[in-house]
Amino acid sequence: MAITDVRLPALGEGITEATITKWLVKPGDSVTTDTPLVEIATDKVDTEVISPVEGIVSELLLQEHSVPKIGQILLRILTEKEDSISSFPSPTNGAESVPVMVPLNQPLPVEKAAAEKTIQKFVPPFVRYLALSEGITPQELYTIPSTSTDGLLTKEDILKYVLKRPDKAMPVNDYRKKQTTPELVNVEPELNLAPDETA
Structure with missing residues (x-):
């Protein structure tokens, strides 16, 4: 067994923190590598943090409406295999997984290989x-x-x-x-130019 720390990832240029709006999992829940873990919001983007590993949620470290900084640990996931952590190396010590972000109301990528080649767009x-x-x-x-x-x-x-x-x-x-504004047509009244027969 091994513990994986899931941290708040970088969300965009100039963004240093985010607000936890809703937890989507609780301790004891089983998750896979495409399971949404938590909804977060910033001034520029609302998004979800996706689980980078398969395992069981061990601990939620923050409450809803908390405002963590970029890189702060959000939760921990218990993985079954010791080598599951090393498959998601961290830039620092190789012992932490890098979470994936997916904008709200957008489908998860079908092909992970193709998704890794393109930068995910965030549309405020x-x-x-x-x-x-x-x-x-x-x-x-x-x-x-x-x-x-x-x-x-x-x-x-x-x-x-x-x-x-x-x-x-x-x-x-x-x-x-x-479509909604009717076209105004200037219609002049028809003049009766026939002579008056009663005269």
Whole structure:
């Protein structure tokens, strides 16, 4: 048996801490390498921390609404094999696992090998709203390149993409106005030019 410490990972440029909004596991729960452990929130992104190992939750070190720093231990997982820890080396001493983050409301990656080759994009709610207002579909949103080294999609990334997009889609707000605002037509009354027969 071995104990694996799961720490709060880096969440983006300039982010030094996060708030634990909800624990998704409790001591004694069995987890796999794709099990969401805890929901966390920052000013820029809401996300989940995913278990990096398979085992049993041993201990939750923090309460909900706590504000841990980046790198602080969140929980411990009891693994069955001694070599399970070494398969997830830490940059420091090789005895801790590196958790995986997945944005909320996004499906887990099907192929881990493909996921490791790309940086996971994080789309804050206000950036998602801006993209929608510019007529960008959810599928198209995740193809927009991020200028952040941490994969955080920013407002500047959206605006830059919109300016360079060859076939600009009609913004949603303009589309709604076009559909809901009736077109006013100036109709002049018809004049009766026939002579008065009663005269």
